Amino acid sequence: MTEVEQADRFARAREAQSVALIEDYVEMIGDLIAELGEARVADIAERMGVAQPTATKAIARLKRDGFATSRPYRGVFLTEEGAELAERVRARHRTVVALLVAVGVPEEIAELDAEGIEHHVSEQSLKAFEDFLQGK
Amino acid sequence: MTEVEQADRFARAREAQSVALIEDYVEMIGDLIAELGEARVADIAERMGVAQPTATKAIARLKRDGFATSRPYRGVFLTEEGAELAERVRARHRTVVALLVAVGVPEEIAELDAEGIEHHVSEQSLKAFEDFLQGK
DNA sequence: GATGATCTATAGCCTATGCTATATTTAAAT
DNA sequence: ATTTAAATATAGCATAGGCTATAGATCATC
Missing domain, CATH: 1.10.10.10 (Winged helix-like DNA-binding domain superfamily/Winged helix DNA-binding domain)
Structure with missing residues (x-):
């Protein structure tokens, strides 16, 4: 790099x-x-x-x-x-929490961490999260 | 809440x-x-x-x-x-990138997003990421 | 409708994080 | 050794995002 x-x-x-x-x-x-x-x-x-x-x-x-x-x-x-913007943010938040939970993060921790993480998740990563959550 | x-x-x-x-x-x-x-x-x-x-x-x-x-x-x-601190940050960064890649985020995007995400990943989430990456 | 409670705005302060312009110091080159 | 180039520090400015204290507006109640 x-x-x-x-x-x-x-x-x-x-x-x-x-x-x-x-x-x-x-x-x-x-x-x-x-x-x-x-x-x-x-x-x-x-x-x-x-x-x-x-x-x-x-x-x-x-x-x-x-x-x-x-x-x-x-x-x-x-x-x-x-x-x-509010709707996009809300949807992204839900996806990030779901992804975290899917990889083993406890629900409460997932909610806490998602609050900070979500703002740094790009469109591409979000798409990947959604695909992963759908078992693709 | x-x-x-x-x-x-x-x-x-x-x-x-x-x-x-x-x-x-x-x-x-x-x-x-x-x-x-x-x-x-x-x-x-x-x-x-x-x-x-x-x-x-x-x-x-x-x-x-x-x-x-x-x-x-x-x-x-x-x-x-x-x-x-530098060593902890470096290790965490690697784990976050690996987790992102593991759920399907392209390598380059993972590197980019990790730069922002990593600072919001708690100890508990990091542990969950590591376990997930080890297939537990 | 006056009055008191509550809500909102404003003033003024602080730190963090950015910038440009410029002074100062160090390092390199003749 | 002097001069020049490069690196660093400093001064001064801006915005974002916190705070407290206080002024001003709205609302509810008598």
């Missing part, structure tokens, strides 16, 4: 990381809307395990990036793009 | 992330020392794909955290703790 290839690999991992939090927030907001009809900042903050202003700031980034919308002092909603 | 459990899960993923870069640098420095006898800042920066001052700053954090040592304008070396 050349230095450049190695560098690209790390650049890729850094990029994935910068997307990870966005994905988590979007999925969480989708969950809350499904459960409660809307996603309030306080609920988002509580579930993400961060202080309320931290959630507010993250939501501002989601809005800036076109994944969410909201009016002051009101609930947060997903744009079409946000809703699609 | 309760809100608190969910929050803890995210907190865990955030913690793993903060350790990830440290692990990458330590492993990289170990590689360079093995190959070249010492790890120069310029080489570290090039392989990590970052500007030289970014590497310098990261190395300062490694030193602060007890993983590396260096004198101004000289090479960077690992402490005992750093060397142990």
